[in-house]
Amino acid sequence: MMDEEETKPLRYLLRQFLSPEECKELEFIHKSNSTIGYRSNVFSTTLSHLIATHSPHFLLPFVEELFGCQFQLCIEFTGLIRGIKIIISWCRGGSIEWHSDDNRPYLKQRHFTAVCYLNSYGKDFKGGLFHFQDGEPTTVVPMAGDVSIYTADDRNIHSVDEIIEGERLTLALWFTRNGDHDEDAKLISLLSNDMFHSSINVPKPFPGSDNMYWFSGDAMSDQKSGFDIRWARIIMLGFDIYSSQEKSSSLDLMEPLQLARESELYELKFVNSLHALQVI
Numbered sequence: 653m654m655d656e657e658e659t660k661p662l663r664y665l666l667r668q669f670l671s672p673e674e675c676k677e678l679e680f681i682h683k684s685n686s687t688i689g690y691r692s693n694v695f696s697t698t699l700s701h702l703i704a705t706h707s708p709h710f711l712l713p714f715v716e717e718l719f720g721c722q723f724q725l726c727i728e729f730t731g732l733i734r735g736i737k738i739i740i741s742w743c744r745g746g747s748i749e750w751h752s753d754d755n756r757p758y759l760k761q762r763h764f765t766a767v768c769y770l771n772s773y774g775k776d777f778k779g780g781l782f783h784f785q786d787g788e789p790t791t792v793v794p795m796a797g798d799v800s801i802y803t804a805d806d807r808n809i810h811s812v813d814e815i816i817e818g819e820r821l822t823l824a825l826w827f828t829r830n831g832d833h834d835e836d837a838k839l840i841s842l843l844s845n846d847m848f849h850s851s852i853n854v855p856k857p858f859p860g861s862d863n864m865y866w867f868s869g870d871a872m873s874d875q876k877s878g879f880d881i882r883w884a885r886i887i888m889l890g891f892d893i894y895s896s897q898e899k900s901s902s903l904d905l906m907e908p909l910q911l912a913r914e915s916e917l918y919e920l921k922f923v924n925s926l927h928a929l930q931v932i
């Protein structure tokens with residue numbers, strides 16, 4: 653006899669799950685805060701980016717909406733825990749080849765994916781259709797407010813066509829059954845600290861995946877050939893980084909550091925680069 657798991661559908665399409673206003677608000681947050689993303693032609697906003705870009709006030713609507721949205725999604729899939737969430741904008745030339753979402757050893761905790769479309773095919777962008785390799789539906793046409801949900805394993809190999817014109821905007825959510833990857837729990841403990849009072853006493857921001865901060869064209873996994881967005885931001889704001897570990901060949905941006913401008917070294921000691929970015 654088949655067990656219950658095997659008889660469950662592997663995919664769902666929820667129509668008009670987010671309202672046009674919710675889509676617009678998430679778009680606004682993204683436009684104000686996004687940074688170069690984790691692959692070519694992509695910009696992204698994660699909750700840790702909102703912290704790093706000194707925009708904690710944007711966290712609240714983001715978190716409230718996402719929590720509400722995820723709460724409803726969790727009713728569909730009991731037992732799932734909220735993992736990483738990210739707003740992604742795909743610019744012209746962006747696409748993604750056939751893959752499953754758990755296709756790396758460090759992504760194995762992903763069990764379900766939910767992609768909420770924040771804008772619409774044909775109206776806001778051309779290209780960018782979503783396809784499943786096998787089964788029905790074969791193609792999902794992104795429309796603002798709709799959510800496509802599927803298992804993150806190789807039963808749902810999928811791809812996204814190249815964006816030909818405009819910008820395709822999504823909110824991607826990954827769910828897990830592994831409590832160690834409960835990102836909401838981490839975030840709630842972070843928010844319950846005093847982070848809304850902007851001062852030097854802001855707590856140490858919890859780091860996103862270190863991969864998130866690297867940009868290097870093709871070889872994104874080869875950190876040596878890329879540049880680090882945290883570092884670039886500090887330099888663009890006119891500061892140099894001083895760290896007692898600076899003598900070593902690579903500087904760990906999650907370690908304590910101080911800032912300098914021209915020949916002046918500031919006394920403030922930051923717990924890491926994200927902490928410094930919250931304050932400067």
Ligand SMILES: O=C(O)CCC(=O)C(=O)O
Pocket residue numbers: 748753767782810811812822824
């Ligand atoms: O944006 C989409 O429709 C899917 C994106 C995707 O496949 C991914 O980020 O893994």
Ligand SMILES: [Fe+2]
Pocket residue numbers: 751752753810
């Ligand atoms: Fe995917």
